[in-house]
Amino acid sequence: MDFTLNADQATLATAIDSLAARFETVPTNYDGFTLFGRDLEQELENGEFFDIALVPELGPLSAALAVERLSRLPYTAEFALSMLFRPHLSGEWPRPIAIVENGRPGRFVATAKTILVIDGENVGITQPSPDEIEPVESIFAYPMGRLKTGVTITPLPASEAAIVRKWIRVALAAEASGLLHTAIAMTVEYLTVRHQFGRPLGTFQALQHRLAECTVLAGGVRWLALRAAWTADDGDAALAALHAQESATRVIYDVHQMHGGIGVTLEYPLHLWTYRLKALISELGGRGGQASAVAQHCFGSASSY
Amino acid sequence: MEFDWDAEQQGFRAKLRAFIAENLPADWENLAHGPGTSEQSIFSKKFCGELAKAGLLVPHWPKRWGGSDADAWSQFILAEEMWAVGEPRGGQYMNVNWIGPTLMRFGSEEQQQRYIPPMARGETIWCQGFSEPESGSDLASLRTRAEKDGNIYRINGRKIWTSYAGHADTCFLLARTAPGRGGMSILLLPMNTPGITVREIPSLIGRGDIHEVLFEDVEVPVSALFGTEGQAWEIARSVLALERAGIPRFALAGRMLHRAVTELKKAGRFGNGAIGQAARAYAACEAARLYSCQIIDQRKRGLPPGPDGSVARFATVTAERLATEFIVEHLPEALAGGDVMLLSHHQRAIVAGISSGAAEIQLNLIATEFLRLPREPR
Ligand SMILES: Cc1cc2nc3c(=O)[nH]c(=O)nc-3n(C[C@H](O)[C@H](O)[C@H](O)COP(=O)(O)OP(=O)(O)OC[C@H]3O[C@@H](n4cnc5c(N)ncnc54)[C@H](O)[C@@H]3O)c2cc1C
Numbered sequence: 001m002d003f004t005l006n007a008d009q010a011t012l013a014t015a016i017d018s019l020a021a022r023f024e025t026v027p028t029n030y031d032g033f034t035l036f037g038r039d040l041e042q043e044l045e046n047g048e049f050f051d052i053a054l055v056p057e058l059g060p061l062s063a064a065l066a067v068e069r070l071s072r073l074p075y076t077a078e079f080a081l082s083m084l085f086r087p088h089l090s091g092e093w094p095r096p097i098a099i100v101e102n103g104r105p106g107r108f109v110a111t112a113k114t115i116l117v118i119d120g121e122n123v124g125i126t127q128p129s130p131d132e133i134e135p136v137e138s139i140f141a142y143p144m145g146r147l148k149t150g151v152t153i154t155p156l157p158a159s160e161a162a163i164v165r166k167w168i169r170v171a172l173a174a175e176a177s178g179l180l181h182t183a184i185a186m187t188v189e190y191l192t193v194r195h196q197f198g199r200p201l202g203t204f205q206a207l208q209h210r211l212a213e214c215t216v217l218a219g220g221v222r223w224l225a226l227r228a229a230w231t232a233d234d235g236d237a238a239l240a241a242l243h244a245q246e247s248a249t250r251v252i253y254d255v256h257q258m259h260g261g262i263g264v265t266l267e268y269p270l271h272l273w274t275y276r277l278k279a280l281i282s283e284l285g286g287r288g289g290q291a292s293a294v295a296q297h298c299f300g301s302a303s304s305y
Numbered sequence: 306m307e308f309d310w311d312a313e314q315q316g317f318r319a320k321l322r323a324f325i326a327e328n329l330p331a332d333w334e335n336l337a338h339g340p341g342t343s344e345q346s347i348f349s350k351k352f353c354g355e356l357a358k359a360g361l362l363v364p365h366w367p368k369r370w371g372g373s374d375a376d377a378w379s380q381f382i383l384a385e386e387m388w389a390v391g392e393p394r395g396g397q398y399m400n401v402n403w404i405g406p407t408l409m410r411f412g413s414e415e416q417q418q419r420y421i422p423p424m425a426r427g428e429t430i431w432c433q434g435f436s437e438p439e440s441g442s443d444l445a446s447l448r449t450r451a452e453k454d455g456n457i458y459r460i461n462g463r464k465i466w467t468s469y470a471g472h473a474d475t476c477f478l479l480a481r482t483a484p485g486r487g488g489m490s491i492l493l494l495p496m497n498t499p500g501i502t503v504r505e506i507p508s509l510i511g512r513g514d515i516h517e518v519l520f521e522d523v524e525v526p527v528s529a530l531f532g533t534e535g536q537a538w539e540i541a542r543s544v545l546a547l548e549r550a551g552i553p554r555f556a557l558a559g560r561m562l563h564r565a566v567t568e569l570k571k572a573g574r575f576g577n578g579a580i581g582q583a584a585r586a587y588a589a590c591e592a593a594r595l596y597s598c599q600i601i602d603q604r605k606r607g608l609p610p611g612p613d614g615s616v617a618r619f620a621t622v623t624a625e626r627l628a629t630e631f632i633v634e635h636l637p638e639a640l641a642g643g644d645v646m647l648l649s650h651h652q653r654a655i656v657a658g659i660s661s662g663a664a665e666i667q668l669n670l671i672a673t674e675f676l677r678l679p680r681e682p683r
């Protein structure tokens with residue numbers, strides 16, 4: 001157990017920080033639903049950051065730390081699955097990667113080179129041609145897309161499907177952790193500057209306690225996500241994803257509520273984080289799906305604590 | 306950053322488990338019930354004596370005082386393994402975690418020689434006399450007075466919620482020697498001193514745990530003063546620093562969840578509703594555990610205690626809450642004669658957010674010191 005970054009992890013963190021610095025701010029007068037980071041994606045590609053999990057000194061934990069950090073940005077790009085999940089696929093599968101679950105629209109599907117197709121218990125994989133995918137307008141702050149019907153899908157064997165689910169869960173939790181971080185930080189800032197009744201809103205204990213509870217949840221998501229990346233354990237991954245979806249559900253409501261009217265405008269960009277979290281809440285069967293995975297992997301017959 | 310226990314730590318945990326397997330009697334689960342009962346208190350002295358002989362009572366203490374200079378992780382692993390089986394050390398966990406170390410830091414030579422060796426041998430029980438009927442969260446308002454009169458202090462007042470007072474040999478007493486926050490002092494008070502009355506308070510937590518303690522013209526020599534007059538606040542803060550991670554409640558909560566799930570599965574009652582709640586509770590336990598590890602990591606690296614301690618404490622309170630709510634809803638028969646361990650866990654868990662600093666106080670600290678939100682006007 002050691003919670004400090006080692007030299008390699010620290011070097012990577014510095015590199016990610018300096019890359020991220022150029023994408024910290026929302027463009028002035030921006031009022032869209034999604035802020036897609038094409039340049040961010042290119043920079044990650046140029047710096048070979050998508051493969052850090054494969055570097056022996058770094059590994060999946062460093063990749064999870066990177067995903068967590070990058071998810072704090074207002075810009076979104078497909079890095080979570082590329083960094084955390086792609087290294088575990090057998091064979092060469094080009095990125096970006098997207099997931100289509102039970103035929104629904106998914107994040108990054110319209111630009112994906114590889115798509116995981118999840119249908120109930122079955123997991124398949126495909127490399128769609130451009131005419132097999134199409135963008136979908138949505139309120140989620142990710143570019144959403146749809147896979148057309150009739151696409152040929154290669155089924156994955158059960159053992160590989162389990163690996164797929166595990167790393168999707170780790171990626172989801174790491175991304176949620178970064179999103180939660182910024183959503184809460186923005187709320188702290190807002191409650192500090194916004195005055196009502198002659199005092200900053202943040203001095204009202206009713207709001208302090210709610211935000212404090214959100215903070216405890218968010219930090220828990222971070223530790224569970226990082227540990228799951230380190231142990232690569234199915235149970236740890238399920239716990240992390242469950243806690244992420246559970247916490248997101250609560251935090252999204254609270255941070256919007258604490259922003260009052262300004263939080264529902266597009267000019268105030270809170271939705272860039274909360275409406276990514278909303279998209280994550282339903283993945284892999286939502287909380288019910290994660291709970292059954294916890295039951296299977298943590299409360300299995302050979303369970304020991 | 307890494308999340309593995311190294312070979313030495315794994316070895317230490319295995320050694321503790323073996324010790325526990327060998328030294329807990331067959332009827333331990335019945336004994337464990339009622340953390341401050343006479344049976345438990347008598348057993349705790351026997352058990353701690355054996356722990357001491359095996360070098361497992363105070364491994365993280367300095368060699369000079371019977372320890373082996375082990376690091377903060379050993380203390381954490383020790384606490385986890387003990388709490389997870391129902392804390393067979395009874396009230397002596399306080400000696401090990403903070404009373405001993407606080408004596409080493411602030412005690413006079415005489416106090417150290419008198420009190421530390423019996424603690425290191427596992428022979429003595431202490432209680433913590435802080436809370437009063439009118440002073441709970443607002444501890445600085447306490448009223449119990451200690452008046453100096455020649456070479457004695459004369460103590461008058463009343464303490465409440467005092468755990469283990471019924472069997473304690475000594476009280477770590479917080480009393481007022483002058484007005485204000487700077488007028489609080491600590492006295493090390495033998496519990497057999499005339500003028501002390503202890504009354505057990507029947508409670509939801511089980512027999513023998515909490516008490517009211519009355520002090521009527523109790524006289525102790527001035528040598529019972531711990532530190533200097535008015536130093537109590539500073540000492541109390543350092544106590545809090547030692548206790549910053551708090552009791553590893555998530556360890557027992559996690560085990561009890563597994564125990565309840567096993568029961569439900571046997572009965573064919575582990576359906577989707579139960580699965581959802583059990584999984585949420587277990588995730589909360591593991592989050593709390595990792596937070597606590599973070600605190601231990603900070604301590605090991607010599608960092609001063611920060612507001613993360615309150616975050617870890619609140620995470621633990623949440624874990625206990627979810628675990629008990631799951632069991633109450635899905636295995637209620639456990640609390641009605643069905644399972645003495647699950648009942649005993651329930652009784653301990655319900656005070657997770659009250660004892661040693663209420664949950665709402667932790668939230669205040671998280672808001673103002675961790676998030677740095679502006680403070681409430683006073
Ligand atoms: C099982 C058990 C064992 C204990 N053992 C000991 C012991 O050995 N020695 C000892 O000295 N004490 C002990 N205590 C006492 C414990 O420390 C106190 O109960 C605790 O500090 C809370 O004080 P109180 O009970 O007076 O509650 P109060 O302080 O009256 O609080 C009541 C409620 O109001 C809330 N509240 C209080 N102030 C604020 C605020 N500023 N903002 C928001 N909410 C607030 C609290 O969070 C709580 O929810 C024990 C308590 C229990 C339950």
